[in-house]
Amino acid sequence: xxxxxxxxxxxxxxxxxxxxxxxxxxxxxxxxxxxxxxxxxxxxxxxxxxxxxxxxxxxxxxxxxxxxxxxxxxxxxxxxxxxxxxxxxxxxxxxxxxxxxxxxxxxxxxxxxxxxxxxxxxxxxxxxxxxxxxxxxxxxxxxxxxxxxxxxxxxxxxxxxxxxxxxxxxxxxxxxxxxxxxxxxxxxxxxxxxxxxxxxxxxxxxxxxxxxxxxxxxxxxxxxxxxxxxxxxxxxxxxxxxxxxxxxxxxxxxxxxxxxxxxxxxxxxxxxxxxxxxxxxxxxxxxxxxxxxxxxxxxxxxxxxxxxxxxxxxxxxxxxxxxxxxxxxxxxxxxxxxxxxxxxxxxxxxxxxxxxxxxxxxxxxxxxxxxxxxxxxxxxxxxxxxxxxxxxxxxxxxxxxxxxxxxxxxxxxxxxxxxxxxxxxxxxxxxxxxxxxxxxxxxxxxxxxxxxxxxxxxxx
Numbered sequence: 001x002x003x004x005x006x007x008x009x010x011x012x013x014x015x016x017x018x019x020x021x022x023x024x025x026x027x028x029x030x031x032x033x034x035x036x037x038x039x040x041x042x043x044x045x046x047x048x049x050x051x052x053x054x055x056x057x058x059x060x061x062x063x064x065x066x067x068x069x070x071x072x073x074x075x076x077x078x079x080x081x082x083x084x085x086x087x088x089x090x091x092x093x094x095x096x097x098x099x100x101x102x103x104x105x106x107x108x109x110x111x112x113x114x115x116x117x118x119x120x121x122x123x124x125x126x127x128x129x130x131x132x133x134x135x136x137x138x139x140x141x142x143x144x145x146x147x148x149x150x151x152x153x154x155x156x157x158x159x160x161x162x163x164x165x166x167x168x169x170x171x172x173x174x175x176x177x178x179x180x181x182x183x184x185x186x187x188x189x190x191x192x193x194x195x196x197x198x199x200x201x202x203x204x205x206x207x208x209x210x211x212x213x214x215x216x217x218x219x220x221x222x223x224x225x226x227x228x229x230x231x232x233x234x235x236x237x238x239x240x241x242x243x244x245x246x247x248x249x250x251x252x253x254x255x256x257x258x259x260x261x262x263x264x265x266x267x268x269x270x271x272x273x274x275x276x277x278x279x280x281x282x283x284x285x286x287x288x289x290x291x292x293x294x295x296x297x298x299x300x301x302x303x304x305x306x307x308x309x310x311x312x313x314x315x316x317x318x319x320x321x322x323x324x325x326x327x328x329x330x331x332x333x334x335x336x337x338x339x340x341x342x343x344x345x346x347x348x349x350x351x352x353x354x355x356x357x358x359x360x361x362x363x364x365x366x367x368x369x370x371x372x373x374x375x376x377x378x379x380x381x382x383x384x385x386x387x388x389x390x391x392x393x394x395x396x397x398x399x400x401x402x403x404x405x406x407x408x409x410x411x412x413x414x415x416x417x418x419x420x421x422x423x424x425x426x427x428x429x430x431x432x433x434x435x436x437x438x439x440x441x442x443x444x445x446x447x448x449x450x451x452x453x454x455x456x457x458x459x460x
Contacts, residue, residue: 030315038399043329051381070174071416073447075393078167078223078419078437080278084442086362095273098344107316114315117340118302120347127250127358128264128349129257134299136343137283137335139242140267141170145177145299146333147242147263148211151341153296153332155240157210158183160207163196165218166457168425170244173238187237193220194386194396199231205237215244216256219428221369221394221436223253223384228382231260233293247271247284249392251362267395270440275343294319298333365393368448370440375452381459395437406458413454 021027033041050206052060056126074082075144097112104110121133149162158177162171164187175185186204187301191197196214205212212234216224224230228242234241242263243256248270250256256264268282287293294301303318369391376382376397397418400405407417418435421428428434439448 008153008297023450030279039070050407061194069411070335070414071411071430072244073408073416073443073451074275074416075439075443075451076416076419076436077438078219078421080269081393081438081440082275082442083440085274086274086352088352089272089345090346093341093345104317106108107314111315113340113344114302114317117346118304121213121302123347124247124268124284125286127247127255128245128266128284129255129259130261130264131289132294132297133259133284133286134303134338135302136268136299136338136340137285137299138285138339139269139279139281140167140265141173142335143265143283143285144170144174144213144242144244146283146335147213147265148174148178148183149181149333150263150287150296151211151240151242152178152183153183154286154292155210155238156274157208157239159206159208159210160185161204161209161212161216161239162187162365163190163214164188165190165194165196165222166213166215166218166244167219168428170215181277192386193389194218194220195224195226195389196230198226198233201230202233205239206234207237209234209237209239209438211240211242213242213244217249217392217394220385220392221438223249223390223392226388227256227261235260240361241270248358248362250319251360251453252366257286257288262293268346269342272345280342282339282346296332298335299338315355334389361441365439368439368441368443369393369395371445372437372448375448376437376455377433377460379456382455393438393440395439397435397437398431398433399435401458403433406435406455409458410454411450415451415454428457 004272017029021029026032026253037102043333049352058175084403095112098116101110101113104114107114111136117135121310124133124456137146151160152158158181160174160183162174162185178185178230186263188199188201188204195218201212212230214224214227214230216226216227231241239261241260242265243259245256245266246262247266247268264284264286271282273280277309285298287297299317300317302315307314338419350358371385373384373391373395376395377387381400383398385398403418403420409418418437421434421436422430422432
């Protein structure tokens with residue numbers, strides 16, 4: 001006899017619980033958790049107080065939230081940054097076909113989201129100077145992990161040369177992805193400029209290398225100026241060059257695709273997305289137009305076609321590299337979904353700004369970065385790492401005063417200060433004096449001067 005649906009509700013009445021236990025063949029509710037170690041199970045309810053009414057709960061929320069410090073400006077680097085989001089992005093993306101759509105397995109009823117993703121792929125490919133962009137991945141870090149596996153599949157080699165200036169979080173994710181494949185990762189040190197060392201790269205380049213990876217701007221905000229040389233070096237040994245980048249950088253410098261990159265990855269969260277306490281993100285993955293490259297893409301690829309009579313366009317998923325009903329054991333990736341809504345936001349953002357708008361945003365970020373970098377160097381107790389190099393958005397600032405003190409003073413004045421590198425990544429800063437500041441197009445000159453004035457007050 002089928003079990004009624006209400007019999008499966010674990011917190012229902014006693015008779016219903018008894019019927020459920022009999023149906024499952026167990027004696028007590030605790031048996032449902034028999035596979036959970038007893039050391040982590042709670043023996044009694046958590047001490048969170050008595051149940052509250054809705055009005056009491058709202059009053060408690062208000063009381064707790066009033067303790068929060070008001071932050072008016074954010075200059076924290078090392079991760080997501082506060083960019084401007086045009087209001088039209090929010091307006092358009094709330095279209096229910098975008099906002100609530102699921103995987104478009106049935107193209108006949110999913111043309112809206114399919115076209116939006118196709119536009120994202122096309123716009124991003126043009127921006128990065130690449131031929132093919134997938135429909136998105138989770139974030140920058142997962143894109144790097146997938147790039148490592150992609151390179152192993154394409155080249156059949158198990159050695160990766162990795163710039164030591166790679167963001168430590170992404171570096172850790174790459175190592176996690178590569179561990180089951182027994183891939184050897186060799187880190188290449190930086191030069192005095194903060195860029196990858198070509199001499200050390202050349203010394204480690206051999207026929208076993210399948211992938212060379214660097215970021216521009218890198219963890220320290222330094223823009224790599226020798227990507228073409230790195231590309232020539234990698235290609236001479238049959239290796240792939242993978243470049244991680246901020247897409248906005250392509251508004252003022254040659255995109256990685258025009259500099260010889262075989263794969264371009266990056267983070268697109270700030271293209272029409274908010275920081276949102278760390279997510280959701282948008283992983284970018286682009287390749288050159290090569291059959292073996294396209295067939296090894298992770299994630300999904302949206303394509304365009306025409307009806308038989310040629311009157312109408314249609315969109316569909318033309319590549320699903322993981323889906324269990326398509327590739328099965330031949331799947332090229334274990335990634336099972338993507339960041340479609342964030343990709344749609346990025347498509348709307350890029351379409352709204354256009355080439356001139358993207359260039360304007362990138363120029364404003366560059367101007368702010370250079371202004372802040374030069375003025376910081378004038379302060380008595382601060383200096384800038386790799387001062388003579390080109391920085392974009394991120395500024396590595398050394399402080400003679402503990403950053404915890406500097407940041408506390410800034411926070412009391414409504415400013416979120418630098419990211420203290422040694423706090424999370426001691427391997428990237430043995431001195432404990434390095435902080436990453438970030439500036440975007442949202443910061444006005446008055447905002448930058450306020451930050452500088454307050455930091456100067458700490459020095460005095």
